[in-house]
Amino acid sequence: MIDEPMHIFDQMRQQGLSPDVVNYGALIDVLCKLGKVDEAMLKFNQMTKEGVTPNIVVLNSLVYGLCTVNRWEMAEELFSEMLKQGIHPDATFFTTIMRNLCNEGRIMEAQSLVDLMVRVDVRPDVISYTTLIDGYCLAGRMEEAMKLLDVMVSAGLKPNVVAYNTLLCGYCRAGRIDDAFRFFREMLSNAVTPGVETYNTILHALFQSGRFSEAKELYLNMIKSGMQLDIYTCNIMLNGLCNNFVDDAFKMFQSLCSMDSQLNIITFNIMIDALLKSGRKEDAMGMFTAISAHGLVPDVVTYHLVTKNLIKEGLLEEFDNLFLAMGKSGCTPHSGMLNAIIRRLLDRGEIMKAGAYLSKIDEKNFSLEASTTSLLLSVLSREEYWQHAKSLPEKYHFFVGVDK
């Protein structure tokens, strides 16, 4: 798909038109968002070679891409270059860096950037403050996050719905739902209209803290107020109900299907997990089969849920099939899954098959869990298995007869 704009550039050239800074900017931005930073840099170099002067927007996209893949040094080089060319950093530039610092937990450095912005005469905007508020929330430093909202107001800025949602979400994550409600009221009194994201945040927190009746009431209020519910609302409700009311969740799921609601793979994962946990294996497998009928494909979570159950049930051939399907769809097995299947196969004395999965563990550089190692030792100490043990990867031959 990314090839398309490149073809468009070729077509433009054929017609005697040259891509300008906006065209290049759009392409570089898409490449950076896809994590293809090297390709983005190539395009950037090509652009400058063609005599198209970069602007702050293009540089911001590149800085975004470079920071996201932790290429801080290159971002710094770019920054120096940009100053040399007389391009001044703007609020977006600083906010991009702040976002990445916050994600790495480097909150004080992010805070000092806001101070630097003021010194170099770049006014932090609502997004800059919101980014920093989120950083404090992520670090669990709620009092500082809250104070920043006041700083923002003193700087003459008006917090918007995203700023409030960020703070509200921080309080919810910290389990301080009543404080979240306080900000919810403040939001209303400041004429900031809560969005579906706001309600979803509170709904999720209410379920998380076991306040089921309040959660259900809030959900009904959302419907009553004519709010457009989205896939997040559905998933939060389903997941919340699954904790104690699986039947209600199942009914809600069916009614969503009958209303042709747009579900996603997370919806199915929530349901499969809950059905398996409550022992409804057939319903869970039915749900797994229904995924493709909804135009969706299983993801790594789906495979992990279902394969875990197959191992538990001893349906190892079905596991093999699903394991292959998983590989074909590009989902990577995790270490726990491989260890679990190896243990189950060793239990059954299927050494050769266990060997195949041991090789997968080695390929991925995963480690054997202690329980897998001890089972392997105990199985291979039995003479009846020595012959089979030769089929194991060589590094495991050492285990043969060790106990004897």
Place this chain on the structure above:
DNA sequence: TTAGGGTTAG
């Protein structure tokens, strides 16, 4: 053409 917020497992 660029920056900020909400959902699943382990």
